[in-house]
Amino acid sequence: MPEARQITYRAAVLEALFEEMRRDPAVIVMGEDVGAPGGVFKQTEGLYAAFAGRVIDTPISEAGAFGIAVGAAMTGLRPIFEVMFGDFLTLVMDQLVNQAAKIHYMSNGNFTVPLVLRTTMGTGANLGPQHSQSLYAWAAHVPGLKVVIPSTPADAKGLFKSAIRDDNPVLVFEDRLLYGMKGDVPEGEVLVPLGRADIKRRGRDVTVVALGRMVQVALSAAARLAQEGIEAEIVDPRSLVPLDVETLVESVKRTNRALIVDGGSRQYGAAGELAATLGETAFDWLDAPVARLAAADVPIPMSRTLEPLVQPDEGRVTAAVRALIGR
Amino acid sequence: MPEARQITYRAAVLEALFEEMRRDPAVIVMGEDVGAPGGVFKQTEGLYAAFAGRVIDTPISEAGAFGIAVGAAMTGLRPIFEVMFGDFLTLVMDQLVNQAAKIHYMSNGNFTVPLVLRTTMGTGANLGPQHSQSLYAWAAHVPGLKVVIPSTPADAKGLFKSAIRDDNPVLVFEDRLLYGMKGDVPEGEVLVPLGRADIKRRGRDVTVVALGRMVQVALSAAARLAQEGIEAEIVDPRSLVPLDVETLVESVKRTNRALIVDGGSRQYGAAGELAATLGETAFDWLDAPVARLAAADVPIPMSRTLEPLVQPDEGRVTAAVRALIGR
Amino acid sequence: MPDLLALYRAMVLIRQFEELVRSLYTGGMVPGLVHLCAGQEANAVGVCAALERSDYIASSHRGHGHCLAKGARPDFLLAEILGRTSGYCGGRSGSLHVSDPATGNLGTNGIVGGGIPLATGAALSAKSRGTRQVAVCFFGDGALNQGLAFEAMNMAAIWSLPVVYVCENNFYGEYTAIEDVTAGKSLTARGEVFDIPSRMIDGMDVLAVLAATEAAVARARTGQGPSFLICNTYRYGGHHVADKQDYKDSEEARAWQAKDPIPRLARQLLEQRIADQPRLDALEQEVAAAIRAAADFAKAAPEPAPQDLASRVYA
């Protein structure tokens, strides 16, 4: 087992990119300002100098540039394409859904599209309705795509490495508020497989299934709840597609209660799928309905008083768990 | 109550368009081949001649043309914009999600976007993976949009009229297989409000919540099941947003069992939201887990042997109900 | 004959407004990201001086100047930027999403190119409703590479819509120079390809911008269709306030500052004896007072209340 150091989430992702680009010359990086500027969030810093010609600044032409990445992926490259804000996924949906997701199937397996689409998401910086959405549920609705949401620096590194080696289009959603978070990250070859959930905290009283940064929120809530004698088990699916249903259900069979915590909009979102899946699979073990806590169903305001009300926070998670236990 | 005649779903929609365009000069129609050609499905036939200058053939520029419709809606018109195949929603997502859905909120109510986006969906004509998807779950995930799925000619007319008069962006999804279906449609001023579910068939044993053409599939299945002594109640939400939770839950409280039948992909789709909502609201009345039947999670093949396996059909609905009752 | 003093005042107002926003931002008073337009004032002012109040504009992420030039009140605008209820959008939307129907302002926009079809649609609406209104769309050189821009211009041309496309070419999109991402030696070609009359203009000369816009607006009002203007200009500050601009060379910046539109117009005012220096100084003081008042107003305005979160999602 390689040794671990404390590095940030941002550095962990960057380390994965460096390692994979060194390992495989087919890996390239494309996006806006990802080259010499090193990315608007410093998330590609140093790559441009280290990998001459393999880090490509695109024009502000998301649809076309992403389509080019798809064509490159069909013909021998393994592009990592960055969409600066997840809100701009809107612009690449056609090439993502009607091309990338379907090419392997349509070609009867003759073509593959080994491509990573990385993008950022989340509230917390008052960026407003067009720069704060968490839209992973759209991608998760599309057969042929994989969807990954790392919640810790170590997972970020390990999941990115797996995503880059995967022969399918994989979307990785990074919560910008996590970029600065530090954590133990093993050096070198540590891969976290896609489709394996991780129990971030053990607990007997309730299962909290949380996504991305919501895992950290749930962990804080769990610490608070522990003082009240409530032991929450925090389960992180890590990827929505493929989804590790078994680990989720096993946890619920132990705790008999489940809360989903999702930073995306509640209506027709990922939490619905997770709650429905648990409802259908663990029905006989459930002592209470599966509860959902997700983002408020509103365009996300930039206001300092309103924005913090949108996504679940420690207080709301704590309250939801209490309500669920109290039932 | 105006008198009813038997007309097709296509004719019912067209009648709504004629009536509303006559009533309100602000209503215009935009889309590809919707003008003199009368639409590739004959779904705008006659409008061009009847409403000079108000039926606009656009270039194959979905993103830009839809954005123009949004700008027109902000400034006094009420566009009905057609996206020929629902699969091409991918191309208008940015203007739909980042502009249309948010403008009323962002402007603090100072602007409205009274606009109907109509599009078609569904399998049945071997059109393949890029011309058969049912992607309403994406739109339903976006606060600020309304989402309507008419399942009968009468609903099609009444819902279209309400959608056109609504001051919000409303998406109407039409299953192409329904265009030829005949049904009683009242003449003239009959509006079906958005957000009111309709019980299409009464039954005591199980609640089947079905969407769009799946309502017709569920009704056939119910007829078959009745012969076995199983009485299914068929509930049609008619709009996903707003969703009439009350009518759904009331039904489940009577039957204690629920099946969702959804023509969209199962993974992270509309059925998940509906099942989760019933699970959370009607938990204490449920004798069995809420079951889901939705489209297979695959790109939709054009093959004559494979395509019919994708969306729920009468046989699969019947089997799912039997399984649910047998539990 | 344009009211040069009004143009001057409008540019000074924008410059001082942006300075205020910068200092408030540095002081931690401004939520989110702001993109300032100091250096580019002549475009907003020259263009909007050719418009009537009922005409439309769609703006970009760098939009404070457009809003002010089209008639926004500095106090309401600043309140919005600070996220206060007295702002144009109740403080929920901020710098990137200010809009105001009363001044025909369809909004600043967080999506690069996002406003282009909106303005085009407003033009379609004006034409369809038979008004004389014209729509203007402001966007940057970076937006020129969005397919949306081409699509909208093509439709404006075939439908002969009353719209004026104004590209404020400041030679950078974020940290990337225009020539690294933009093919074709001629930028006007991007309008000419649709047979849209297209002109390259000195965007540091408010009178040149005004004259070109007047011609474009006259075309639009008389049913002759769209025009395309490229205003060459420069942003003095970073892409957003925190950007240190190491990707620019200081020689370049100095050369552009030498063309600053404000002293340039001041010289003309003095030469043509439209105003003397004391008049200009007084005007600057007057604007400064308005700006101070706006700051006081905005800072004193309340933040939205929690129950406002879910209001007006639907009409």
Next chain:
Amino acid sequence: MPDLLALYRAMVLIRQFEELVRSLYTGGMVPGLVHLCAGQEANAVGVCAALERSDYIASSHRGHGHCLAKGARPDFLLAEILGRTSGYCGGRSGSLHVSDPATGNLGTNGIVGGGIPLATGAALSAKSRGTRQVAVCFFGDGALNQGLAFEAMNMAAIWSLPVVYVCENNFYGEYTAIEDVTAGKSLTARGEVFDIPSRMIDGMDVLAVLAATEAAVARARTGQGPSFLICNTYRYGGHHVADKQDYKDSEEARAWQAKDPIPRLARQLLEQRIADQPRLDALEQEVAAAIRAAADFAKAAPEPAPQDLASRVYA
């Protein structure tokens, strides 16, 4: 010196293939929608004759000709169109989504313009991997109005990618005439705007198409970047098989039929004594036999089995 007889054979093959598909469609044998290219053969053939097997093409919804010209076997192609397991994609994808890595065929495409960035990406890949491969993209005049086309061409130009954009201008997109939806008198301007060498070609003359493509491919292979070719042509049949074409006038159709690329090349073959009439007749018979064999093969091939539904969703 091109092998004229091979070009002739290739065009005859496509023409007969499309006739076969039409008759099978009318007979109810073909699932879904098919878009035939009869009349446009010179484009597919002329372009692909300038390519090597390892070069890439991305095709459109009207793609049978492109596939055949790039080396697809008529039997496997037809089997795919009929939805049979012996087809290039196991019968799951049909006319709109045939692809074949062995012939560098990135696929026909159901999305108008969808293949444009794919071909551009293949060119990026070829350049990046240091191969000599060239990518060609076929699309219709309707696709010219997709923003995607502009975006891709801009990038191909700035990155100097080995790609050739081939617009088959048949003057209609579905039932709408090009002039009703396409602004600008010059279509070549749509490439020139990016400083991409752009030419208008007689798309009914296979030799003209070949010559222009050879020049474009030579540029691409030697690192000089993209080219844009507009081939003026005509589709004899409807947009899809069932379309009756009341929106076209019969005079127009007759004029184009007079330029039919196949008899035109036949005349050249005869004049230049490359072949005599019996040779051409024999060739036509030989193609007809191949087509019949393809029909027999495809009709006899099995349909996919149910368990195939969910296979190969993921690699």
